[in-house]
Amino acid sequence: MIKITLAGVNHKTAPVDVRERIAYPKEHLSPAVRLLAQEENVLECLLLSTCNRVEILTITSNIHPDPEFFTRFLSKTHPALASIPLRPHLYYKTDSEAVEHLFEVTASLDSMVVGEPQITGQVKEAFEICRQENTIGPYLSQIFQRAVSTAKRVRSETAISHLPVSISYAACQLARKIFQDMSNKSVLLLGGGEMAQLTARHMKKMGVRSLTVMTRDPEKGKVLAAEYEAAYASMDTLEEAMADADMVVCSTGADTYLLTVSVMEKAMERRGYRPLFLIDIAVPRNIDPDISRLANTFLYNIDDLKSVVESNQREREMETYAAREIVRQELAQFQKWRSDRSAVPLIQALRRHTEKLQQSELERFSRTLDVLPEETRKQVVILAQSLVNKMLHPTYQTLRNSSNLEEAWEWISRCYGLSPELPSQEAPLQRDESSSAEKQSSVLESPQSSFPIPGEQSC
């Protein structure tokens, strides 16, 4: 009987000083996967390692590896971990729980930032490494296919990924609520703070027409402008620049307001009262808050953007309920596939047994049958086969639909006088053939397999 087992350590169960020691550098993943595949009873295995988690999924025959198996393996591959007791940090899941966990991980429901897009790509990457090491067989192929399908469905059928949870991205999303077409909009970057730079990078990605950098230190400003393919302007030209800008991102170290109501009133008049989006990320603030009272100006400071992010995080949490329903649906599909597949060797054993019985009975009556004409003899053989098939059909169905194959087989073996031991399943050697037969190239080559979107919580 095939057993699915998962063990792992993630940001919920282990502090960062454990996680950083347990994570596998990219170049160490392949040897570790090879080592795992050589362990006794392991038919297939997957090793996923990111900055927030290490997950090991194994497919074994007849027995679940115990948690110590995994801690031993982790200690073996990370000698530095020998002094740390890993068991308290390790979670251990079997069969449907294990598969459900992997589906949730792939759909980013178990991530530190729920809904972040990188994890799906990281799971695909891990699968690809394991596939190259020939540790993927029919079970892991099916689990992977379903996991990716779950992630796709969660992204398309829920709003989990539509709500930005980083301050810079939230600012860009807000800009989309003010402006329809970003390709004719210009951005003014006041100061060169890290957050302002990140916001500018996002805006550049949104396809704004122009970006102007304005800093008090011209040298720094020119370097920054070159980095973002932007124009540099001196602080003396602030009023002129305000007339042209549609969005202003302010993040200077100045301890007074750079943009006051009177400056803005003049600027708004010069720009024909077109809407202006002001983002003040500086602390202390660089834009007079009274400016928000002016018509067609929208001012957001760091706290406002934080509240946007918090609201989005709450919404994402709400969306996880719907996402978990999708996970349950996909898990049910996998369970059906698994029970169909697990019942095959049992059905084959039962069929072999009844065929043998049928053959011996036909031989016992061979003298009587031999006197019959050829055509009638054939009809009798067909009748015997048909009777056996008809009588066995409900038993096959019971096996296919059984949630506990061992128990079902125990009863059936007693009824038919078979050995109560479960007929053996795929041997480890079958791994290569089956994995090549069920290569998930289409899934890997799909557009979804593109790896992390740059700029968001990358590890």
Next chain:
Amino acid sequence: MKISPLELLLLEMASGFYLGAFVLYLLEVLLPRPTRVPWAPVTAGVGGVLFQSLAIFIRFGFQGHVALLSLREALSFFSWSLVLAFLYLEHQKKARILGLFIFAIAFLSTLMVIGISVHSPLFAATAPIGFLLSLHTILIDLGLASAALSFIVALLYLLLDFFLRRKIFNRFFSRIPSLETLDQLNTNFSGLGFVFLTTGLIFAMIWSWEKFGTTIPHASQGRLAFLGAFLVWIAYAATVLLRWSRRFRGKQAAYLSISGFLIFAATIVALALFSKGSHFIL
């Protein structure tokens, strides 16, 4: 003359479809997840507009000419043109959220049309009104539909502006299109409404001059209609001119569109109360 049972049935079918479309758009706003059948409300809207088109053609057929003289007829044509304009916008993928308001108005309007038809099924057959007055009634009705669209867009603009200033980020916020889109739509519908209204009034004045020898009708109803139409025209002219001068953008333009529509609707309602089923200015 009695209302045709077929026309009544078609109007009932149209109102049913409009109600369906409204409910579907409402669900889109209320439900947190994107719908799996985004085409369903549009299909319901198309169904409604087809039934209402048939009802309008039957009415025109019975009268033997363009029949937009009574409040019942004007209201029916108004909701029909409103839905048609929205379907065009939906095709352009401009502002899906408008459907919520448009179909609510269309449903209530057709319900009123049915109510009027059921409670006073007898009405006098009117004599043909001639080409100029036919054009006038169609253009004024189209002007009213444009003003209604401009009004809804302006309301959405003010709502989004309010949400953005108060930092309210709810589901409704996420469904509203950008301020720039709404402002652009407001400009387009106000301009369109102004053109319809101006040409409609010009045709009415030509007709009045031909019939009475003066551009301003003598009858009190006619004078009231002229005064109302003039006020509406001033409001819309101001909107268009102030926009050209670049000072009236966004919020101010939205306020102007709202007041323009309210004057327009008040004029129509006031005239309807005086008209007692015949054409307002006759």
